[in-house]
Amino acid sequence: MAEDVHKNTEVNGSKQPFPTSAKSFTAEDEAALTEALKRCSPATIEAAVKFRKTGDPTPVPTVVIGIIERFAEPDQRARLRGADDDLRLIEDLGVDSLTMMEIVILVEDALQMSINNDELRNLRTLGDIKTFIDCKVRGLPPPKPSRFLPIEHIGAVMPIQPPFLFLNEATIGSSSASAKYKITGDEFFLKGHFKDNPVMPASIMLEAIGQLAVLFLIEGGHGEEGKQADPQTIYFTGCEGVRAHRICKPGDTLTISIKPKRLKMPLATIEGQIRVGQEKAVYVEEVTLTYGFREAIVQPVPVAAPVAASAAPKAVHSLPAAAARVISPATA
């Protein structure tokens, strides 16, 4: 049976061309695929067979999630089903780096692709993996890897500083960003908000979403190659569709995430949300910031070149003017 199918493919190949994606998927391949995925759900196997037969990338996320699920400890599988793209495999799902490799090897095997070590290192969240695999199967260049930024980095680049900085750590991707903030109870405003009942103000949570958007812009999320958003130029202009769902109190860890909706200097509009664990806390349809670029990127300058050295301060001095320019549309 298996041999017949293979033979037919070869014999008929020239007269009745198959779709390119289907040309090599024989019954033996299907048997091998089913065997490789034997500990995955039937839906996963079905999706993988469909992809391999048709080349249609639609079922690919099902395959990837199904394979991750197969390797997750049984008590973690429920988390995976309801999870959004911010779920981190290692930190949240308890998958170790060796299991991560097992996942990748099975994904490679099932989808017939190769993932190299550098690419593997960059896959931290469910969203990273989905996007990465999607680009791969579509033959697109892989997205820029998301980067983890510790508090030291955030503190060094942000124009906003403690005690008014509400990001402890952040992960910046090419088209999204997420961050964590743990409410310690020592925040100065909690003394009065409310009396004997410390509750994180919704306005501050909105601020945290805005701060993540600022960080996203500074870290190049505006998407314009070779340009740097100037921290001194970024201001809030407006927001819409804010809904608060959950009271957040000291001890809660806020998971803040944003996605850009429109990005065109001088305006950046993002969608944002905050969760505590799996519970939705705040959702905002749109937050809009204004921003501007640095006029010139300061290049490292050889010490022996006094002319070039004096150019650097000049670029810095010109920044306030740029800031004034981009503020005006927002205030108009």
Place this chain on the structure above:
Amino acid sequence: MSKVYITGLGLITSIGNDLAGITRSLRELRHGFEVYPPFDKPDVPVKVVGTIKEFSVDSSDPEDWVFPKKYSIKREILRGLAPNSLFAYCSMLQAIGDARLSPDEVANPQTGLYAASGGSPFLTHHYHERMLKVGVMRTSPLGIVASIAGTLNFNLVAHFKILGASCGFSSACASSMHALAFAHEEIRTGRQQRMFVVGAEDCNTDSILPFAGMRALSLQTDPNLASRPFDVARDGFVGTGGGAVVVLESEAEVARRGVRPYAELAGWGQASDGYNVAISHPDGVGLHLAMKLALKNSGCAPEEIDYVNAHATSTPIGDASEIKALKAVFNTPGTRPAISGTKALTGHGLSLSGAMETAFCAIALREGFMPGSAHISQLDPLCEGLNILRATVAEAPKAVLNNSSGFGGANVCTVLKRVN
């Protein structure tokens, strides 16, 4: 110098997977041999294996394996195991229970683990084949740690959180005796308070059949005749696998914990043949010297030894060398220790055999019997003058000598003494 005691045992063997069953098999001389289905081929003249019951580990995928439910093992542990490390893992759990050790007593800087296995030729073959077939980047990330010879120490040290000394020993069929000997040394010199000594081997075509090439395996098709050390018609060894764990503890730990040891591991000795890569010296010179050194090291005269568990694999040449060596050591008039080869029951467990037979000696010392040498219908005339036990004797030995020899002419012997 601290005395060293055996305080716990764990065994997965062809003659039983728990101490009660194994003790009964040793007493009643019940063997663990079966005609092995994978050898049922016209081009395989070897037919009999000392099979491991209750375990089904023929798949290269550990998640397919079937083993007794009382050993619950998480996938993240299982994925790095070979059949031999699974046997060892289960033996470890048994030994920890048998020695009544708490998790803190297992995981501390004063407790170490020495191990010996030949690795898993079966999984090595599987992973290499897969590498050639699907590419180097798609082989299991755990393939190496599951299959190479260090698989026992890698896995057990990590999973049981061992913080003391750890390493593997590689001297073929003397490996786990070397492990035992050097573990003894760690405790005697005060470097460690407690040592786990582990021996294990796969029990499958890839681990056993390569020995057919050197004509070392018995071609007997009858499981009741295949392994018969000291018999004139012996024609080779019968392969087996399994796991054995021996817990050694210092005098101070035994007193502190108030446990009753199986036996004292009194001392050991080793010497080499310097003769041939695979054949033992015809006069057993290395084994002779190793026995003498072991006796000296444990402060025992030859006449104090009541029982010898011989290496006795049932090969024509190997048994003959050992017989000559035994005659040379026990040559004073009136010195006739009882001698038997328990490989007549279990088969030859290769790296595993030293630890396994040490455990058998410990059982014999505690339970007060000396197992017979099974399946002898006509004793090799070469044994004239030696007291080869033909049946089990319900008599408690006071001191026991245990022999083992490996390729290259490595010989290690230990002396165990009864604890009153």
